Structures are given as structure tokens and as C-alpha cells.
């Protein structure tokens with residue numbers, strides 16, 4: 516759950532990437548998202564090594580929804596990672612960063628005509644199709660552009676991964692993709708193969724997020740393989756690509772026991788080889804890890820604003836951030852671990868880490884054992900690299916924190932802290948509705 520470069524010195528001062536947390540807090544303010552370069556790089560290399568062990572070698576497309584900025588896209592591109600985007604905004608971020616567009620898969624259960632056009636104009640590697648309506652729309656746009664759109668069809672394989680219900684996606688009644696239960700997936704294949712503007716490259720199935728068991732990943736690949744075997748037998752169609760999505764679990768607290776990615780990928784490889792007919796080449800396996808690359812690379816630094824003990828004995832620590840920068844506890848009852856900078860690691864009291872937002876549910880950590888905490892202390896919450904900044908909001912008109920990268924004793928700003936001026940930048944002043952000239 517800690518960044519790989521996490522250290523505590525003899526005075527219990529925490530540093531990440533060789534930079535003391537206190538120094539970062541003083542230089543950039545709090546709350547502050549800190550990302551460790553070394554951790555991200557190690558995770559990327561671990562995925563790449565495991566994928567290179569596969570025959571044919573697999574490919575990784577980092578899921579931008581976990582955390583994406585222009586600098587992040589540039590960093591991924593420089594290290595040969597592909598990118599999974601789910602909106603025009605994520606796509607535009609990749610374009611702005613000069614990302615290799617062939618190394619992009621474009622996802623999402625809703626893609627507007629403008630988004631599809633933008634993706635095709637920039638030659639994205641693959642568009643992952645979610646519905647028959649979308650397939651027809653892509654066909655129409657590709658026909659207008661006189662091109663063949665490279666697509667994967669997203670299937671829902673009926674695999675229920677054991678994770679929070681809100682982050683399961685593989686079950687038959689999911690809003691995503693073509694269910695493999697009622698034949699709609701076969702209809703989609705027929706439409707795709709009949710179109711002269713669709714190039715059906717393969718299939719995708721993502722079963723959920725924060726998954727700890729190895730088996731669902733392997734079963735997902737097997738379910739896809741059985742389907743393409745049937746396509747081969749019935750239509751002599753064999754795909755180039757099978758994309759098994761992301762979802763590799765990470766450690767947020769000591770209770771979490773993440774799976775071994777090399778073992779999952781070796782088992783997937785074995786299943787794919789075994790289920791490939793002799794006349795065919797095994798498809799290239801794509802994966803889309805998001806959380807597993809950034810979650811543990813990130814920490815959030817907060818400053819303690821107040822402490823109080825309420826009737827019943829509960830000890831609150833109120834910090835200067837909360838659900839605006841980390842919605843996951845409120846949304847999924849997600850659990851996190853925290854430490855206090857400059858204080859002993861052994862706790863003496865049970866605390867509730869409360870956020871600053873006007874919601875009783877804005878609790879970052881329900882129960883955390885910490886040393887005595889005082890106003891002004893810096894509290895570090897671990898494992899916040901994924902789906903924190905990405906899901907942040909301006910609730911209560913609180914500006915979003917800065918994001919800073921740390922490496923080898925240095926820091927580099929990746930996203931500036933929002934200002935009050937930024938908050939009002941898109942607002943227009945009040946105008947009297949009586950003056951209709953101001954209205955459309």
C-alpha cells in the first residue's frame with residue numbers, strides 16, 4: 516500500500532521519492548496529491564515483463580480513468596504503455612500530450628458522434644463498441660470518412676467478480692457491452708462482418724475492478740476463447756485481439772491481498788494457447804490496468820485543522836480535504852490507511868479522520884489508530900493515486916489540490932492547485948431576466 520520509495524527517518528519524518536512530505540506540503544500547500552515516479556515505473560515494467568512472457572506478447576493499455584493528465588499521458592507514452600480512454604476529454608488529453616494514437620483503445624458505453632469522429636480522425640488503434648446503435652453510428656461515420664474503423668466488440672461474459680457491486684461490470688445485466696446470454700453478441704458480429712466500413716479486430720470483456728482472485732480473469736479469457744472457437748467453427752472468423760480488461764486489485768489496507776499479475780497472465784496465456792484451433796494463431800491479449808499502476812504510487816497529504824472528542828468518546832480529526840479530493844469512502848465504503856508525519860508509527864488512540872465538506876458522510880477513514888494528533892500536523896493517506904484526483908469535484912466550491920510528482924529527491928508539478936479565480940472562470944455574472952436581450 517506504500518509507494519516503493521516510502522521512508523521514515525529516525526524522527527518519524529515521512530518521505531516519498533526522497534522528498535520529505537513536510538517540504539512538499541510547505542512548497543505546494545495542502546491537501547496535496549503526491550505521485551511516486553519509481554512506483555509507477557516499477558508497476559509498468561512488471562506488467563510489460565509479464566506480457567512479454569506471453570506468446571504472442573500481450574499489450575497493456577493503461578486505463579486513463581484511474582488518473583490522467585497531460586504529463587501522465589506523456590510519461591506513459593515515453594514508456595511504451597498504451598492508453599485506454601473513455602471520453603472525448605481523455606482522448607483530447609492524449610492528443611494534447613502527443614500520444615501515439617495507434618496505441619489507444621477508445622472505450623465507453625456512450626460515445627457521441629463528435630467523439631467517434633475525433634477518434635477516427637486521429638487514427639486511434641481500436642474503438643471498443645458497446646451497443647448495436649453505436650456500431651451503426653461508427654459504420655456511418657467511417658463510411659463518410661471513406662475508412663474502415665478498427666473495432667473490438669465489448670462483451671459481458673456473465674462473470675461475477677467478488678468486489679463492490681458498484682464496480683462489477685461483467686455480469687449479464689451490466690449496462691456495459693453485448694450480453695453473451697441472449698445472442699445479441701452474435702448479431703453484433705454479423706453486423707460488423709457485413710459492414711465494409713468496420714474492421715472487426717476482436718473482442719473485449721472487463722469484469723470489474725479491485726479483484727483479488729486469479730480465477731475470474733482466467734475464466735473471462737476462457738469464456739471469450741470459447742466464443743471465438745464457435746465463431747471459427749460457424750463462420751471461419753478468427754480475431755487478432757482479445758482484450759480482457761483491467762481490474763487487478765491493490766492493497767489499500769492490511770486486509771487486502773492483491774493477486775499475482777504474472778501468475779494470472781501465465782494462466783491466461785496457457786488457456787488461450789490450449790483453446791486456439793491448430794489452424795489459427797493465438798490472439799494477442801490486451802490488458803487495461805489502471806488502479807494497479809497508480810493507486811499505490813499516490814498519497815494525499817492533509818493538514819489537521821481541528822481535533823475534537825464528542826459525547827460517546829469518538830475522537831475526530833478534521834483535515835483540510837475530504838470527499839472533494841477522495842470520494843471513494845463515501846461512494847464505496849473504501850478503506851484507507853494513514854500516518855502522521857513526524858509522530859511515532861505506533862498509535863495510542865482510535866480516531867475518525869473527517870473531511871471538511873458539509874456532509875456527515877464525508878469521513879475519509881472511520882477508524883484509524885494514530886499517535887496523539889494536534890492541529891497543524893500533516894496526515895498522509897496512502898493508496899490515493901487511482902480514482903482520487905480523477906473523481907475529484909469542486910463541491911462546496913473548494914479548489915482541487917495540486918498533483919506533484921516526486922523522483923530521486925526532486926519534485927515536479929503535474930497539475931497546478933486550482934485557485935478561487937479558476938472556480939469562477941466559467942461563471943457569467945448575474946443579469947436581470949427582465950432584460951430579454953441577454954437570453955437565447
Ligand SMILES: Cc1ncc(COP(=O)(O)O)c(C=O)c1O
Nearest residue numbers: 578721724761762803804805806
Ligand atoms: C473497460 C475498463 N477497462 C479497464 C478498467 C480499469 O480498471 P482498474 O483500474 O481496476 O484496473 C476499467 C474500470 O474498471 C474498465 O471499465
Ligand SMILES: N[C@@H](CCCC[NH3+])C(=O)O
Nearest residue numbers: 580682724725843901902
Ligand atoms: N472508480 C472506481 C472504479 C471504477 C472502475 C471503472 N470501470 C473506484 O474508485 O474504485
